[in-house]
Amino acid sequence: MTSFRTAQGGRIDRARTLRFTFDGQSYTGHPGDTLASALIANGVHLMGRSFKYHRPRGPIAAGAEEPNALVGVGRGGRYTPNLRATQVELYDGLVAESQNRWPSLAMDVGEVNDLVPAGVFASGFYYKTFMNPPSAWKDLYEPIIRRAAGLGKAPEQPDPDHYSHRYAFCDVLVVGAGAAGLSAALAAGRAGARVILADEQPDLGGSLLSDASATIDGLPAAEWAAKAAAELAGLANVTVLTRTQCFGAYAQNFFGLAQRLTDHMPVPDPKAARERLWKVRTREVVLATGAIERPLVFPENDRPGVMLASAARTYLNRFGAKPGARAVIFTACDSGYGAAVDLARGGVEIAAIVDMRSEANGPGIDAARAANLPVRTGAVVTGVKGRLRATGVEVGTIASNGLVNPAGQLSCDLVLMAGGWTPSVHLYSQMRGKVRFDAERQIYVPGDRASNEHSVGACGGSFGLADALAQGVAAGTAAAKACGKGATETAVPGVAGEILPRGGYQGAVPHHRDVRKVKAFVDFQNDVTAKDIKLAVREGFRSIEHVKRYTTTGMATDQGKTSNMNGLAIAAETMGKAIPEVGLTTFRPPYTPVTFGTFAGHSRGDLFDPIRRTPSHAWAQARGAAFEDVGMWKRAWYFPKPGETMHAAVERECKAVRASVGLFDASTLGKIEVVGPDAAEFMNRLYTNPWTKLEPGRCRYGLMLNEAGFVMDDGVIGRLAPDRFHVTTTTGGAPRVLAHMEDYLQTEFPELKVWLTSTTEQWAVIAVQGPKAREVIAPLVEGIDLSPAAMPHMSVRLGTICGVPTRLFRVSFTGELGFEINVPAEHGPAVWEAVWKAGEAHGMVPYGTETMHVLRAEKGYIIVGQETDGTVTPNDLGLDWAIGKAKPDFVGKRSLARPDMAKPDRKQLVGLMTSDAGVVLEEGAQITAEAAPVQGRPALGHVTSAYASPTLGRSIAMALVSGGRARIGETLYVPMPSGAIAVTVTEPIFFDKAGSRLDV
Amino acid sequence: MLLIRCPYCEMDRPELEFRYGGEAHVARPVNPMAESDESWAEFLYMRTNPKGLHAERWRHTSGCGRFFNAIRHTVTDRFVVTYKAGEPRPEVKP
Known part of the structure; x- marks a missing residue:
């Protein structure tokens, strides 16, 4: 294989050799190479296949803008697809593969797409080609399209790396470390401002690293950059972030930066983060993001070997990799001449410089002529020969009437495009700056300043090196001054030997074909x-x-x-139309793709979402409990014995609670302490129930509505003293209820003297439920008379249990005699263990949330969020008894008087009994009047809860049904895929309607 | 991320610490039962939804916990001013 590595020069370490593979083939490169530069040095341009036509493609760029050379890099969980080979830093042992080809890059079956008749893959082909039949889309077209037109494939193993996040604050953020960015950072840094300088490359310098002709302050450009970098590294007030892409600008000078920390290492330190997301808030920002060279749009301009002139210069000057042996430079801009001169000096034969412009003059052209390079003006490239690599071009001349006449062919293996420069105004635009169209140069440049923003150098539309340095110094000085820093002035460096990139072209190049x-x-x-x-x-x-x-x-x-x-x-x-009349698409972040890992940071695995565990968690785990997630809580779901199914475990637990006693962790209930002289009045206004007359030591079922009159939450509330309530909420509703209370207290009723405190985490709640509940806890309790007369259902007492202070509630969510022992959370596990030991003699079983659900459903107790959905009123649930009708006002009261709230066809809570006792309905299933529902007629309602009831020995269900209470006794239907299930409408209470079991 | 000034903490804090609370200055009628169905529906559901300056409620949930009001521009998202609950809407220019 011919080497395209130059004999000397470039920023690579020739003393060390790195081995790597691309599509299984072994190659070598040097430290300092990118994957693309190393392949080009090995004579390889074919690096990818195109998206639709599977055409062979090589890199056209040398940086972040590369559209073709997308590769997958790494192995196993570290495999990363869709990386630009032009940005992948080479390391020893790197494994890369091409994408979107089969069976190989050189012989890709998908290339037949390139031969299909014109029009099939034209604009909108997705919508035109794959129209009929509609059913074929999901099973036939989409899978084929996805396979054929995919980019890279996702890694198949979990990512072994970790990622970190960091906030940072600075006076001046400088994005881009080319000439403009370096001089801005130096000026601001010397003035004493806190500076962050970010650049996506491993070395500072930007285009200076590829510049072989210009000098700054008498130094070659790259040497000046190295000197500047060394000075910045020595300034304590300057943070330099290399390999760091500023990918987006957000409100109020907030910027997102993605820093690559280990991707360039053969064996990353397993303790080091792979990437770091910087969230930077800055006072002033200097945008020095440069410009991107435009390709020229001519036939077959995508053949491997066709690339941007600036890219060729970078490969040669920075990486010591000759991009070809014989080049044609197609240009509409003076920068093409600079590239030609550099390539000629580097040993690449120049077949021709083809300039679209009829007249060309200036220092670039003079330099090319001085080097005896053949120049053709008023000429165009009209086609490229070759398939896997360019072998030559067709050239045409532009006649005075604008038509193109063929003018022969030139053989070459490299075709350079110099269409002029497009400023990278992405960040400026994301800062809500309004770009302005420069009609003379036909480019968009930043208009008025966005907030505290300075666009300098090429991204501001100034393509000259001297301008970039001068603007950088001015912006860095001004930004520091705006932050009150201005100790040291910075002189503008002097420049020699630059060729200004005048000219440019956009749109389709004319041709005769x-x-x-x-x-x-x-x-x-x-x-x-x-x-x-x-x-x-x-x-x-x-x-x-x-x-x-x-x-x-x-x-x-x-x-x-x-x-x-x-x-x-x-x-x-x-x-x-003119270009500015057509407008511009939005510059959305991210500028280059950012990995999911970077955004996720540490929020993965156990840290993905906080986990809340109850005091009995370890105990339940040791007994093999199955857990379910309820909000962030892990709750014991059921306690299977070895070999026991869920169904059997729940049946056993339910029967034990009804027959003897069960133990349940209710600590997840939300708890709010409502305290103050006006506590009762506050409760009167926030809950539907009357609270004034509730005696201390008694409890009441509280119902909370939103202002629109719909049920928002419920829970048992104990009054501990005239000015103190112990409020419980649903497990999921606690934060919402507290926020709702705070809202009214702060904004509508600020005159009330009330304090609200969340105590959810402070109390462990141990529920002992069943006929033997009193016998179980009696030996442990001190200072409380547990007798039915002294402590009736719905009461609360203060005392001690196992020597620990307790708020002991006599309440029931099972329909059985029950106590809920509240103890300070740190004593929860010990008290739980003591209660368990005391209960064993009585045949006590632990039970989980599933049994809790079944037991409460047998009693017709609702669960807010299951029987309700934000459109359900107290009356719909048959809870009118919980409304204090004599109260002048409470949140939601006025809304309950609206006509819609009294309509007879509202959906009301009812019970459903299936005709087949063994059939358990599906929650959420629709309910209809007919077995075969009529299309277009709405359902009557839906099933909200359904269980196999061990107590009744049959299935039960609760449902919301239109006009439901008037339908009791009727037969309705629940249509299912396997046929309609007939159900009888009943009262929504299935067991112990009189409540006699509570009153013991 | 927006910076929002809490008028109680007197600090600019990131928007993550705050929660939006709907339009401001929609006072709950003193005697709701005296309201007509129309005026009550107006209070419950009708909001101004302006393009431009909007007075709205925010709560410093992860800070002091207080509700306050803000004038925000609904096109630019810019907070023009924040002020304590109970204070009148200040006169500001966009």
């Missing part, structure tokens, strides 16, 4: 050609945002960095 048969690419990544955009306009798309989506130009991982302006120019020309 049959437009129906050639493909001139605008968007390389999405395979969008000039004629696709013209077709979209002809089909009626006028908004550039619509043209973008219909043609897919500017989408996917490169977000149109190289294609947007050419696409816009072609659309504008087809519409007969």
